[in-house]
Amino acid sequence: MERVTMADVAREAGVSKSTVSQYLNKRYEYMGEKTKQKIEEAIEALGYQPNFLARSLKQKRTSLIGIIVANITHYFSTEVSRAIEDFFHQYDLQAIVCNADDDPEKEKKYIEMLRAKQVDGLIIFPTGKNNDLYESMVKQGYPVVFVDRKVENLDVYSVITDNSESTYQAIQHFIKKGHRNIAFVVQPLTVSTRMERLHGYKKAVKEAGIELNPNFIIEANIPEMKEKLESLFSSEEKPTAIFAANDRVFIALGEFLKEKGMKFGEDLEIVVFDNIPFSQLLETPITFIIQPASEMGRKAAELLYKQINKENSDPEVFVFPSKII
Amino acid sequence: MERVTMADVAREAGVSKSTVSQYLNKRYEYMGEKTKQKIEEAIEALGYQPNFLARSLKQKRTSLIGIIVANITHYFSTEVSRAIEDFFHQYDLQAIVCNADDDPEKEKKYIEMLRAKQVDGLIIFPTGKNNDLYESMVKQGYPVVFVDRKVENLDVYSVITDNSESTYQAIQHFIKKGHRNIAFVVQPLTVSTRMERLHGYKKAVKEAGIELNPNFIIEANIPEMKEKLESLFSSEEKPTAIFAANDRVFIALGEFLKEKGMKFGEDLEIVVFDNIPFSQLLETPITFIIQPASEMGRKAAELLYKQINKENSDPEVFVFPSKII
DNA sequence: CCGGTTTACTAAATCGATTTATCTATTTGG
DNA sequence: CCAAATAGATAAATCGATTTAGTAAACCGG
Structure with missing residues (x-):
């Protein structure tokens, strides 16, 4: 259970932690070729694996986004979730799926838990009974997108069907x-x-x-x-x-x-x-x-991604048409 | 986007960070009634939400476990995953589900990513092509359980069917x-x-x-x-x-x-x-x-939970019977 | 009233990274 | 040849919690 840290790598390579960090973040601007080599070797030799927690704490980004579905036994939810995951995969963001079971209490608990875990944003299939909570998130500028169900009296990004x-x-x-x-x-x-x-x-x-x-x-x-x-x-x-x-x-x-x-x-x-x-x-x-679940999921993911990257625009409601077959 | 930290609460309540921490962790052993009250009020007033990242960094536990399924479009996988989530919910552990798409490279990437994120343990539907990686995890004593498919030549916890x-x-x-x-x-x-x-x-x-x-x-x-x-x-x-x-x-x-x-x-x-x-x-x-997916999921979760809590026993292979109907 | 406990609380180290300000050595240019 | 610019690397602060060691006050028995 030997934890190898950046300090160990630095010692092994005979450089400072800072330099190792620069290397890992690919800031090669002012970095000697031999130094690079030494660090590379040290990492290899020790089998170093970076600790994302420490990084996230400092950077205030976890590369995790949360999905809270109202009811996971609903097939539509899983289709949407999959589309969301697919979208974020290309940006190296992971999704955590939580099931609120149509219970507003559970939903609240999950929202709080995911925010405490510092997820970068939330996609919610709202139960509709936690409007105060939804509102406070939106007010704080926390990235959120609502899917499937409308939220009353609140100006938020939503993706729904007709x-x-x-x-x-x-x-x-x-x-x-x-x-x-x-x-x-x-x-x-x-x-x-x-x-x-x-x-x-x-x-x-x-x-x-x-x-x-x-x-x-x-x-x-x-x-x-x-x-x-x-x-x-x-x-x-x-x-x-x-x-x-x-x-x-x-x-x-x-x-x-x-x-x-x-x-x-x-x-x-x-x-x-x-x-x-x-x-x-x-x-x-x-x-x-x-309902075009995949398109809806992709759209929701896209909207969240933009918010996370502070590409601000005004909240909109996207209504997708369903197909009858 | 005002981040309220423990230090803010401490200042507001007129106590030290340490005391606030004790309070949050419910170590009331030696704590004055009025102090408790003051902290409670300060938390309320500021709307403080603890940051799990910082806590996890120190405690070396994230309360997250990872599930890597070989193929998420396979219905069996989702059933097992749901059972795993259910099991861990009672212990306040969350599950992250990742889809390896039957691709050993993806599987490897996910295992590394989840470990970097310091998840407390992993349940894997193995592609079977990363035996070296599986072996190194087991050797390091990292909690892992394999589901559905056997891993050759490796002494690990497995849950499979006949x-x-x-x-x-x-x-x-x-x-x-x-x-x-x-x-x-x-x-x-x-x-x-x-x-x-x-x-x-x-x-x-x-x-x-x-x-x-x-x-x-x-x-x-x-x-x-x-x-x-x-x-x-x-x-x-x-x-x-x-x-x-x-x-x-x-x-x-x-x-x-x-x-x-x-x-x-x-x-x-x-x-x-x-x-x-x-x-x-x-x-x-x-x-x-x-296949008794729910039972299998529960069993896998149980085995992982025991490993996480260091209740060590020797790895075993659990074979479940299938029903023909 | 004195030394030892107990109670209540705190200072400071720590977790493992990132980042900023700084420092030294080397170039460069006038 | 000296001051300024630049390249390459680092020390130290920081993120927001937990935890350990320690301190101060209250208590207590003889």
Whole structure:
């Protein structure tokens, strides 16, 4: 467990620490050829590995950025995270991914922890319940980008999709195909994305002159979802099409239908907001509203990178369109 | 961007830095009630946030552990990573996930980078091509655990599955059902897992007295896989069952069959080594060999945690059984 | 009331780098 | 030939905490 430090290298090479540091930072401006050589040899001989902690402490940069996802079991989050990592890799910045589990307390804890670890910036899928904290970060000029969900009343960089619009189009498409009984299944309406999707649904239904049947809007947590679906399907008017507000809802729905012996596409048409992996393997046609996760991740990373490098511009909100397939 | 340091708090509270430090570390042994109060107030007033870097530099612990996965697009890796994160969360340790992309060079770079950042330990899905590096870490007593793949000739903590045995059983099962033409599709045989799975396949085939047809063993990278499958299916003897050596192979296979208009289960029976998400949604029965990813992750985390806390015991290899469903 | 404990707190060294100001030796130019 | 410029290297301060050794005051028994 022999720690080799810069001082050891300096001693071995017969020069000062400062010179070794210059060498490591490739400031060769005024450096003798022989000195370089000696240092190189000393490093080799001792197997020296620099300590980034010490360097970061002095430089006030850690080359780490933090990603706080609202829910890591959501496939969209992992796609975005991967794109972010890819982007930062070229600049030798590493990403730390933390999972807030849709819990504002956890989110707060992670934000504080990552800032204490001096990460250079944060990309957050906000739970939306820590506005004070978000605000204080922004005020302090700390680099932050928000993804997926809007933050109310705060002027920040955000990268989101046109939830309302694409839901509207998908529902409109269903209506054109003749569906009148379209159900909307969603987790609790606590975040902007879900509310916007519902808004798009309502708009399409109203415009088509269909009366909005409140029983067709199912709002429940994943564990209670099957139960609610049960009562929907045992009621008078049964839906002929269903909108699943995200991939987790879709899985619950899939399990439910399987138990009932129903099939997608045949007994019921389905739209899912979200891509799912392996979707190309499913045999029945399902409509997916796909968010451009990679592009969104890259954009978020880019925005953060600019802030870290103090290339200041005014915060903007980037809205990406989704594709319906 | 006002950085508040411990010195500021000390000044504000009218005590010394040392006392503030004691307070933060909850060493109240000899501390006056009024002093505590004053410090508490000062922290509140200034909005002080401790700097972990400085602390880590002194303590030589960062409360970070690194996970280097061979391939992050492999679903198994993410499941294991999540289990590891969960385990460490209770001890306030964070995990950094890095993707080596099956590239030994990248793997080396990441190992060096993470060690320079002074992470407290490493969990590695080894590419198997950096044995010297692995060895030097182990010799230095640095905490490491290897997952998924064996490391040759090195006495280390490892957590793996019984690749050969479970493949053997799955193939045997197929043979019992009457299949004689069973193909084995795999990515290049560069790592232990793939070789062991092939070994299990060969063993089952031989024991059943079936002549081993080398054309039935397809070894190719994902992009070339379809081409190879093409030639397999245009040859004389067509397989009636296929073993896909992991999830990525399965996707390639699925796409190929879809293009050809064939269906799993009906035209061809399939076993996949690996779980895939949403597998419960697939309508046709496919056999999966499922590795207990969560248990494996937890075990690996536990082994690393023990090493970090110097609870030394001799390195062991833990082999987990897979389930066939 | 004196020496020894205990209590409460602090000064200063330390971790391992970076960085600035400084110093010496050598060139250069007028 | 001497002052100024330049090349090459270094001493020392610094980053923001932890930790050790130490000090001062209060306490305490005989």
